[in-house]
Amino acid sequence: MNGPNLQPRIATVVDLTCARRRVVCVCNHVIFDGIVIRSRVVRLLPRGGAEALCRCKAWVTVPVTYSESAS
Ligand SMILES: [Zn+2]
Numbered sequence: 001m002n003g004p005n006l007q008p009r010i011a012t013v014v015d016l017t018c019a020r021r022r023v024v025c026v027c028n029h030v031i032f033d034g035i036v037i038r039s040r041v042v043r044l045l046p047r048g049g050a051e052a053l054c055r056c057k058a059w060v061t062v063p064v065t066y067s068e069s070a071s
Protein backbone atom coordinates (compact mmCIF):
# COMPACT_ATOMS: atom_id res chain seq x y z
CA MET A 1 0.00 0.00 0.00
CA ASN A 2 1.44 3.34 -0.99
CA GLY A 3 0.01 5.58 1.69
CA PRO A 4 0.14 9.35 1.30
CA ASN A 5 2.59 9.53 4.20
CA LEU A 6 5.26 7.51 2.42
CA GLN A 7 6.29 10.05 -0.22
CA PRO A 8 7.33 12.94 2.06
CA ARG A 9 9.56 10.55 4.02
CA ILE A 10 11.41 9.44 0.87
CA ALA A 11 11.88 13.06 -0.20
CA THR A 12 13.41 13.89 3.18
CA VAL A 13 15.93 11.07 2.90
CA VAL A 14 16.97 12.18 -0.58
CA ASP A 15 17.42 15.76 0.60
CA LEU A 16 19.65 14.66 3.47
CA THR A 17 21.78 12.59 1.14
CA CYS A 18 22.22 15.48 -1.27
CA ALA A 19 23.26 17.76 1.58
CA ARG A 20 26.19 15.51 2.41
CA ARG A 21 29.50 16.16 0.75
CA ARG A 22 30.50 13.84 -2.04
CA VAL A 23 34.17 13.55 -2.82
CA VAL A 24 35.23 12.55 -6.30
CA CYS A 25 38.82 11.78 -7.22
CA VAL A 26 40.55 13.19 -10.29
CA CYS A 27 40.10 9.77 -11.90
CA ASN A 28 36.31 10.17 -11.51
CA HIS A 29 36.07 7.54 -8.79
CA VAL A 30 33.54 8.54 -6.11
CA ILE A 31 35.78 7.90 -3.13
CA PHE A 32 33.28 9.22 -0.59
CA ASP A 33 29.57 9.19 -1.38
CA GLY A 34 28.55 11.11 1.75
CA ILE A 35 28.24 8.01 3.89
CA VAL A 36 30.85 5.44 2.86
CA ILE A 37 34.55 5.92 2.17
CA ARG A 38 35.24 3.67 -0.78
CA SER A 39 38.89 3.13 -0.10
CA ARG A 40 40.87 0.33 1.47
CA VAL A 41 43.34 2.75 3.05
CA VAL A 42 42.45 5.87 5.03
CA ARG A 43 44.99 7.93 6.92
CA LEU A 44 44.23 10.46 9.63
CA LEU A 45 46.11 13.72 9.35
CA PRO A 46 47.74 15.20 12.46
CA ARG A 47 46.18 18.59 11.75
CA GLY A 48 42.74 17.03 11.49
CA GLY A 49 40.81 15.50 8.67
CA ALA A 50 41.74 12.44 6.72
CA GLU A 51 42.88 11.25 3.33
CA ALA A 52 41.78 8.15 1.49
CA LEU A 53 43.94 6.27 -0.98
CA CYS A 54 42.16 5.97 -4.29
CA ARG A 55 42.55 3.02 -6.62
CA CYS A 56 44.59 5.33 -8.88
CA LYS A 57 47.09 5.73 -5.99
CA ALA A 58 46.15 9.37 -5.34
CA TRP A 59 45.46 10.61 -1.83
CA VAL A 60 42.09 12.32 -1.68
CA THR A 61 40.99 14.46 1.26
CA VAL A 62 37.77 13.21 2.79
CA PRO A 63 35.63 15.12 5.30
CA VAL A 64 36.26 12.98 8.35
CA THR A 65 36.62 14.38 11.82
CA TYR A 66 38.78 12.62 14.35
CA SER A 67 39.07 13.44 18.00
CA GLU A 68 41.01 11.76 20.76
CA SER A 69 39.26 11.56 24.07
CA ALA A 70 40.86 14.12 26.34
CA SER A 71 42.40 12.75 29.50
ZN1 LIG B 1 41.54 8.21 -8.20
